[in-house]
Amino acid sequence: MALISNFQSSLLREKFEIYDPTLDRESNKPAIALSNRMVVRLQPNNDSPSEEYIVRAHNMHLCVRFAARLVMRYNSGGSIVNRATPYDWDNTWSAIQSAYERIYNDHRWIAVYRYGQVIYEQGERHPLLDLIEKCELNNDKEYDYAISLAEAALKETGKSVKIDYDANVALVTTFEENEGRCGVILRGAHRTTTFSFTAFGNDEYTLNYAQCLSASAAFLEGIQLAFQVGMNIFKIATGIIPQHSAEHQKTKDGQKRVGELNLEIENLESRFKIRYRPDRPNFGEIIKEAEELAMKTIDVREALKAIENAQAEEQSASGNDTGEDGASSKDDEPIDILNIDD
Numbered sequence: 063m064a065l066i067s068n069f070q071s072s073l074l075r076e077k078f079e080i081y082d083p084t085l086d087r088e089s090n091k092p093a094i095a096l097s098n099r100m101v102v103r104l105q106p107n108n109d110s111p112s113e114e115y116i117v118r119a120h121n122m123h124l125c126v127r128f129a130a131r132l133v134m135r136y137n138s139g140g141s142i143v144n145r146a147t148p149y150d151w152d153n154t155w156s157a158i159q160s161a162y163e164r165i166y167n168d169h170r171w172i173a174v175y176r177y178g179q180v181i182y183e184q185g186e187r188h189p190l191l192d193l194i195e196k197c198e199l200n201n202d203k204e205y206d207y208a209i210s211l212a213e214a215a216l217k218e219t220g221k222s223v224k225i226d227y228d229a230n231v232a233l234v235t236t237f238e239e240n241e242g243r244c245g246v247i248l249r250g251a252h253r254t255t256t257f258s259f260t261a262f263g264n265d266e267y268t269l270n271y272a273q274c275l276s277a278s279a280a281f282l283e284g285i286q287l288a289f290q291v292g293m294n295i296f297k298i299a300t301g302i303i304p305q306h307s308a309e310h311q312k313t314k315d316g317q318k319r320v321g322e323l324n325l326e327i328e329n330l331e332s333r334f335k336i337r338y339r340p341d342r343p344n345f346g347e348i349i350k351e352a353e354e355l356a357m358k359t360i361d362v363r364e365a366l367k368a369i370e371n372a373q374a375e376e377q378s379a380s381g382n383d384t385g386e387d388g389a390s391s392k393d394d395e396p397i398d399i400l401n402i403d404d
Contacts, residue, residue: 065137066237067107069271073126073233074099078190078209079226092226095188098125100233104136113142116175116198118191120167122232123283127158128172130275137272143176151182162319166312190225233278237271244278248285252355255285255343262335269334277330281343284323288345291316292352300362302369320345 076099081092097118105112115132119125131154136142142149155172163170171185173192178199180192190212197211209227216223234245240263248255259277263269294313297303303310324345330336 065107066104066133066271067239068105069103069133069235069237069242071101071103071129071235072231073122074229075122075232076227076229078188078194079228080190080223081226082222083224084222093188095190097187097191098122098232100125100129102129102132104133104142106136110141114176115142115181116195118173118175118187118195120170120172120185120187121283123279124158124163124170124172126233126275126279126282128154128174130272130279131158133275134272143181155182155184160319160322162315165315232282235275235278237269237274240269242269242271242274244274246278246281248282250286250289253289253351257341257343258339259342260337260339261330262337264334267333273330273333277327280323280326284320284327284345285343285348287316287323288320288348289352291320292349293356295349296353296356296360297365300360300365302360302362302365317349320349 076095076097078095078097079092080095081087081090098121100117102115102117103112104114113136117125117128117132119128132142135149135154139145151174159170169185171187172183173180173187174182175192175195178196180195193212193215194208197215198205198208201208201211206227206229209225213223213225230247230249232247232249234247236243241260243258243260245258246255261269261274291313294303294309294316298305298310298313303313
């Protein structure tokens with residue numbers, strides 16, 4: 063079986079703002095499309111043809127985990143698309159979703175493209191993403207030029223739009239000759255985490271590229287989740303999050319998930335030599351740092367007062383309920399924004 067000798071890729075966090083350029087920008091609220099994008103180029107170490115897939119997903123770790131599964135399945139079974147038994151895409155999608163993800167992320171989605179066309183999809187995403195991939199297929203310049211091609215394509219259909227594009231790299235991976243390096247750049251409102259790890263195969267085990275990618279996904283998920291857990295622990299302690307509430311249970315489940323992610327990383331470390339630069343992120347320390355930040359930045363009195371006001375407004379609104387099916391206190395509005403990473 064042909065194995066992938068070299069593999070390089072990067073994870074892009076993308077934001078597209080779509081608006082009508084003929085209208086005043088301040089009063090013309092743009093539609094927003096958010097996505098995480100990773101190119102998966104599978105090049106075997108023999109004369110077999112390479113295969114390339116574009117993976118887009120709701121959040122970073124789902125995107126990287128799906129890419130890791132494609133690498134693993136290609137190494138174990140050869141071509142993804144040219145198989146006697148068709149590739150089980152649903153199985154891959156199911157395998158990368160944790161119990162925590164299934165319970166607390168109703169907006170999760172995935173889309174896989176080949177030659178500009180969707181070959182697998184689950185969940186709802188912004189339609190602009192499909193157009194971008196179609197334009198990228200015929201793009202002989204840098205990737206972001208596909209934005210201009212998409213604007214031109216929409217103009218031909220009579221839709222004059224302007225697309226503002228912003229992106230940053232969250233993960234860079236390079237694997238070759240039984241050695242791999244993964245660099246993580248995770249930017250947040252309160253902290254930026256930058257580190258890399260290099261993994262080395264040994265006489266007993268050839269370096270598992272897919273496992274390294276999965277560990278990278280574990281870091282991406284774990285760093286964010288640990289921070290959220292730490293903030294919520296403070297809110298629970300101060301009564302902002304009530305005991306035994308749904309948010310309290312989510313925090314407890316989040317702590318459990320952080321432990322699972324740490325174990326996944328330790329499994330990689332137990333099999334291969336891993337070198338971190340500068341240091342390995344410690345999820346426990348991140349939780350404590352988030353608690354300390356919450357203590358400094360959250361006004362408990364104001365937060366509790368806001369909760370009381372919201373509850374009073376809710377009770378008032380329920381007292382004015384018409385009792386009709388489908389009645390709402392808010393106008394129904396089309397949803398054209400998909401949240402990616404809260």
